[in-house]
Amino acid sequence: MPTPLESEEHKALRSAVAALGKRHGRTYDREALWSEAAKLGYLGVNLPEEYGGGGGGIAELSIVLEELGAAGCPLLMMVVSPAICGTVIARFGTEDQKRDWLPALADGTRTMAFGITEPDAGSNSHRITTTARRDQDTGDWILTGRKVFISGVDIADATLIVGRTADARTGNLKPCLFIVPRDAEGFTRRQIDMELDAAEKQFELTLDDVRLPADALVGDEDAGLLQLFAGLNPERIMTAAFAIGMGRYALARAVEYARDRTVWKAPIGAHQAIAHPLAQAHIDLELARLMMQKAAYLYDAGDDVGAGEAANMAKYAAGEACVKAVDQAVHTLGGNGLTREFGLASLITAARVSRIAPVSREMILNYVSHQTLGLPKSY
Template sequence: MSTVLETEELTALRAAVSALGKRHAGPGTPRDFDRAGLWSEAAKLGYLGVNLPAQYGGGGGGIVELSLVLEELGAAGCPLLMMVVSPAICGTVISRFGTEAQKQQWLPGLADGSLTMAFGITEPDAGSNSHRITTTARRDKSTGDWLLTGRKVFISGVDIADATLIVGRTEDAKSGRLKPCLFIVPRDAPGFGRSQIDMELAAHEKQFELTLDDVRLPADALVGDEDAGLLQLFAGLNPERIMTAAFAIGMGRYALTKAIAYARTRQVWKEPIGSHQAIAHPLAQAHIELELARLMMQKAAALYDAGDDLGAGEAANMAKYAAAEACVKAVDQSVHTLGGNGLTREYGLASLITASRVARIAPVSREMILNFISHQSLGLPKSY
C-alpha cells in the first residue's frame, strides 16, 4: 500500500517489510508472533538500523524509512514497540549528539540488533510536565564522575535493554536552574534498580519502574553538550512521536484488514454483511482517516530528516494525534463489525481495544498535543 509520496526504493522497502511481517505473523493475536526471531531477521536485513548512519553499520536513511518499517510490521500483526525506542530515540540522539566513542560503541549494535537501548523520561510525579522531572545528576568533583539519583516509571523493555538513556537534570552553574541532560546507564550499574509494573496491556515489551540510587557514571556517560538541554531532548522526542504514529497506523490497518475480510464473507441474510452501508461506510471512513494520518506522519518524517526541527515538532505532534484517533476508531469499528467474534482470541482483535489506547496516552496525551498546537501553531495564550 504505497503512496504518491514514495520513491521506487521506498515502495520496494514497504513490500519487502510487509512480506517479512506476514512470514512471522502468529496464528491469533498480534502478540503470538516470535518477537525475538522477527527482531533478529529484521536486523539481519538492515531494517532495524535503516535510519542510522552507514559509517556505523546503519542503512543511511532516516525516520521516513524507519517509520515505514514499523508501520508495515504492525499492519502484518507483528508490532515491534522497541523500534520506537532503540533505533528511533536512542540511536537518533547518539548519532546526532554523541561523541565518536559513543557512536562506535552503540550505533553498530543498535543497527545489527545485537544491542538494545531503553529510554527513561517519565516520572511518577512529573507526568506530562517535564519541568518537574526530579532525577538529578551531580558531579563528583574528586573523580569527575556523575552521580544520578531519581525515579522513572512506565519505561519499556528495560529487561531486554543493554542500557537505558536516562533524562536527568543538572544544575546550571550560572543561573542555578536545573536543565535536562541525557545519560547512558548500563543495565548492571550499581544502584540502578527496576520493578515490573503489572499491566492489563498484553505486549511482548514489559513496563518498569526504575530507581536510581546514586548511580555512579563515568564522565563520558553524558550524551552531547551539557548546555544543549532541550535541543538534544527533542531530537529524540520528535522521532518518538512519529514512530508512535507509525505504530498506531500499522495497528489500525491490521484491525481493518481483519474486519474487511470478515465483512466480505460473513453472510447472515442474502448478501455478505459488507454489502450493507451500515457496515461498509464506517470501515471506509476508518480507512480514510488512517490514510490521512499516514500523510501527516510522512510529512513529519520528511521534515525531521531534512533537519527542520521546528516544523517537524509541529507535524510530529499532529501526526501522533491523528494516528492515535484513527487507530482507536479503526479498532473499535473492526471489533464491532465482527460482533461477538470480535471479542474472541481466534480473530485477534479484542486485545487491540486496550492496545490502541496506548497511542492516545503515550508518549504524550492528546490533550497536551492540543495544548501545544493551540499556543505554538495558533498563537493562543497558555492555560498552564
C-alpha cells in the same frame, strides 16, 4: 500499501517489510522477528552508514514499523532503541559512543531503553526530579531519581536516562541525557503489573546514587533541550507509525470478515451501516499517514521546529484513527471480535496506548493551540 508520495526505494522497502511481517504474522516471536529484521538491515535503516546503519532516516524506519504493525507483529522497541536512542547518539554522541552503540543498535545485538517519564512529572518535563551531580574529585556523574512506565528495560543493555543538572550561572536545572548500563550499581527496576498484552514489559526504575563515568553524558551539557527533542520528535513519528500499522491490521481483518459473513441475503459488508464506518476508518488512517510522512520528511531534512509541530499532529491523528479503526473492527465482527481466534480484542487496550503515550492527546491540543494558533497558555 505504498503512496504516490513515496520513492521507488520506499515502495520496495515497504513491500519487502510487508513480506517479512506476513511470514511472522500475529503469533510472532519477538526475538526471532527482531533478529531477522536486524539481519535484513531494517532495524538500523535510519542510522549512519559509517556506523553500520542503512543511511536513511525516520521516514524509512517509520515504513518498517508501520508495515510490521499492519502484518500484526509490531516491534515496540523500534520506537525506542533505533528511533530515539540511536538518533540522539548519532546526532550528539561522542565518537566513542557512536562506535560503541550504533553498529550494535543497527544489527540488533544490543538495545537501549529510554527513561523520561516520572511518577510526579507526567507530561511536565520541567518537573523532572531525577538529578545528576558531579563528583568534583573524580569527575563522575551521580544520578538520583525515579522513572515510571519505561518499556523493555529487562531486555535492554542500557537505558538513556533524562536527568537534570544545575546550571552554574543561573542555578536552574536543565535536562541532560545519560547512558545507564542495565547492571549499574544502584540502578534497580520493578515490573509494573499491566493488563496490556504486549511482548515488552513496563517498569518503574529507581536510581539510588548511580555512579557513572564522565563519558556517560550524551552530547553537550548546555544543549539539553535541543538534544532531548531530537529524540522526542522521532518518538512521536514512530508512535504514529505504530498506531497506523495497528489500525490497518484491525481494518483488514474487519474487511475480510465483512466480505464473507452472510446473515441474510448478502454479506454484511454490503450494508452501509457496516461499510461506511470501515470506509471512514480507512480514510482517517490514510490522512494520518500523510501527516506522518510530512513529519518524517521535515525531521530528516533538519527542520526540527517544523517537524515538532507535524510530529505532534501526526501522533494525534494516528492515535485517533487507530482507536476508531480497532473499535469498528471489533464491532464489525460482533462476538467474534472478542475471541482469541481473530486476535482483535487485545488491540482494544493496545490502541488506547497510542492516544496516551508518549504524550496525551490533550497536551498535543495544548501545543497546537498556543504554538500554532498563538492562543494563550492555560498552564
